[in-house]
Amino acid sequence: MTEAILLSVAGLVGLAIGGELLVRGSVGIAEKLGVSTLFTGLVIVGFATSMPEMVASVQASLAGSPEIAWGNIVGSNLANTLLILGVSALVMPIALIGTGRRDAVVALGVTLLLWALAWSQLGARWIGFALLAGILVYIVWRYRHPGAASIEEEDSSDKPTGIVVASALFLVGLGILVAGGNALVTGAISLATIFKVPETVIGLTVVAIGTSLPELAASIAAALRGKSGLAIGNVLGSNIYNILLIGGATMSIAPFALPQELVGLQMALLTASAVGLLAVLWFFKSIGRVLGAVLLIAFAANTALLFGAPDSAASDEIEIEAAAESLG
Template sequence: MTASMILVAVGLLALAVGGELLVRGAVGLARRMGVSTMFTGIVIVGAATSMPEMVASVQAVRAGTPEIAWGNIVGSNIANSLLILGGAALIMPIVLEGRGRRDSVVALLATIGLSAIAYLGYADQWIGAGLLAALVIYIIWRYNHPPAQGEDDTTTPIPNLFASIILFVIGVLALILGGRWLVNGAIEISTELGVSETVIGLTVVAVGTSLPELAASVAAAIRGHAGIALGNVLGSNIYNLLLIGGVTMAISGRSLPPALLVPAWPVCVAAAILLVLVCWGMKKFGRFPALLLLLAFAANTALAFR
């Protein structure tokens, strides 16, 4: 048990450090491309901070435990919507001003689509390929449609290209190792404690792989980059569903675990609806609603272990 806990702790640390380095490198590369901060947050940082979930899920599928992978996907989206957004806004309220409206709808549609696949029990590698194709279409659409008025914010100084590439590469390597250690340790702990692998994926693995999102969103909120803070949450949710869900389905070809049908998927859909309401109905996301999100996340985590 002790060795497994150490393995999980080291894996989480590697994921946190690797995610931070990857984010810095990705943002640097994005700035070199001259794209908006909202696009950077959604497409670049969202993809970068989803790498821990990607690595952990692929490792779980290769280890023969896709339950951890799917639990990680659903749990990470819940953590993004409640823990990450709530934590960032609690430290520094996020000025919305119309940001993320279109992308919150995309995230909601992807959530509903994948939850429908889960409830219908569909399982086919072609479904995974379809999810990946949907992600490609979304990225192309997002790149060809510049931010709506108010979606962009102040830009950061353009960093050194070589340094950005080095940070990106080191971050990816740290994420690969961290994901392997985390999944191996989580499987061992679930076996020793008699806890289902789905619950481990929903909690330990999901929160652990969401640490880069938390670090990136908090840092962005503190620096006043609301586009990156919010875009990171929305982008990560979309990548989790379409990229990681697509890869997991394409590799395993197995249906989503029945244990996630209640209450995980309904909570995930409710969180996606909440993000749409926030993006479309609020000009500023302050500390009080942020605290409510954190309390909701705590309650959901306790419910997972019931």
């Protein structure tokens, strides 16, 4: 138990340090490249912090467990929208000034696409390739149309002095984030096993939440430093990457239909959260602490339902072990 606790604590410390370095490096890269921090959050940070999901889902697919891969994608997107934005808003209200509206529309669109794939039970490599092509189109579109968010909102004292320093901070921060997230997940899985939490719950909650920890750390660090574009962009970008990039890679490797279980409550909640975030970005001036608390309550309620709902398909020991190994 002592080792599990130490791993969990070390993971939390790593996430805090890595998140701060990642934000500093990202702001510096945005300034040197002349792009907005929203674009940086969407493309650079969103891609980087989605790497744990990519590793977990690809490894699960290679191990013959696409159910774990798709469950991780859906669970991570729920954690991004409800948990990460909720915690970030509680730490520091997030100002919204026309931030991320178009990207929220894209996020909702790809979420509906994912639900359609789950409902239709289609599975083929060409679908995976089409999803991968979609993320390339999205990146090019966002680069050519960066939006109204400007790097002028940043405090110049926070910026690294050069692109090399900024890139180094970004890469070091990313490395610490991934290592910290893996340590925390490993510790959490060990603690769950010690306290005899069902393996189904470990797979559906700890694995998905654990791979979202880099996004959580990066968004909290961005919120604390007043980088609203980076915080929102990180969440939206990660959600889009999870479905198009990671979903595309998963479908390309394991061209099977999505688990039927995703057609029900989890996809409905994921779609509702995407609609809600779009509405907030269009009609609210900020994500305050009250709204943050509502998001957290919704996340906690869904997690409680997962704890109380047995799922024989997800309780298979081999699949859980494959997911845990992919994170370690």
